[in-house]
Amino acid sequence: MVGRTRWDTYPAAARSVADLGDGLRPNVEAVLSVHPDLVVLYAATDNRDAAQRLRGAGIMTLSVRDDRLADFQRVLSLLGTALHDSVAARAVADSVTASLTRVSAATANLPPVTVVWPIEIAPLRVIGGGSYLNDLLVGAGARNVYGALSDPSPQVSLEDVLQRDPSVVLTTVAAERAMRADPRWQQWLADTGHRILVPDTALVGMPSVRMGAAEAQLAHLLHPQSVHSDTALK
Numbered sequence: 001m002v003g004r005t006r007w008d009t010y011p012a013a014a015r016s017v018a019d020l021g022d023g024l025r026p027n028v029e030a031v032l033s034v035h036p037d038l039v040v041l042y043a044a045t046d047n048r049d050a051a052q053r054l055r056g057a058g059i060m061t062l063s064v065r066d067d068r069l070a071d072f073q074r075v076l077s078l079l080g081t082a083l084h085d086s087v088a089a090r091a092v093a094d095s096v097t098a099s100l101t102r103v104s105a106a107t108a109n110l111p112p113v114t115v116v117w118p119i120e121i122a123p124l125r126v127i128g129g130g131s132y133l134n135d136l137l138v139g140a141g142a143r144n145v146y147g148a149l150s151d152p153s154p155q156v157s158l159e160d161v162l163q164r165d166p167s168v169v170l171t172t173v174a175a176e177r178a179m180r181a182d183p184r185w186q187q188w189l190a191d192t193g194h195r196i197l198v199p200d201t202a203l204v205g206m207p208s209v210r211m212g213a214a215e216a217q218l219a220h221l222l223h224p225q226s227v228h229s230d231t232a233l234k
Contacts, residue, residue, distance in 0.1 A: 099212020099232040107141030140218035
């Protein structure tokens with residue numbers, strides 16, 4: 001590994017690898033300066049120019065989408081082929097799948113918790129059915145009130161969220177402060193059945209080999225009396 005995005009900080013050893021900035025619209029000159037044999041990009045319109053320039057410079061470049069859990073398995077297979085180690089790729093895929101299966105089994109007979117997961121407050125964007133985070137929520141024993149929408153992050157109105165009446169909002173520390181200062185959310189929070197929960201965004205914020213642990217943490221937050229946070233490891 002000769003370069004990473006600024007978001008890639010796990011495992012701890014990753015921090016010793018050169019931070020090349022954001023994963024969208026990367027600095028191509030910075031990437032070329034570390035002389036990679038392979039570059040992996042998210043397959044987005046914003047990265048199309050970078051992919052063309054890197055390939056034009058003779059760098060093997062993979063553009064992949066990993067929006068859903070099924071995509072993660074496919075990307076691992078592609079990486080295994082590109083790195084000439086399909087055995088290791090399959091071992092990682094099997095390990096992640098086993099962890100997710102253990103969490104899903106632990107929540108299978110629990111009543112689902114209705115959830116909304118805002119990822120932006122202004123404008124209000126939430127996790128939809130097209131995101132791997134929705135897949136994790138389902139495995140964690142939740143029902144995403146926007147899970148029927150195919151968009152990974154649809155823009156919605158606060159009025160529509162409140163009308164759908166989720167019992168739990170998952171969000172960040174900063175967003176929680178903003179929500180608790182908003183009279184409309186204050187009214188929602190006045191119901192004793194309503195909660196704001198803050199997961200570890202460093203753990204759940206990207207599809208990675210730690211998705212089993214991410215799903216376990218979500219399950220523990222939503223069902224603290226029934227699911228332990230280390231369920232994925234058991």
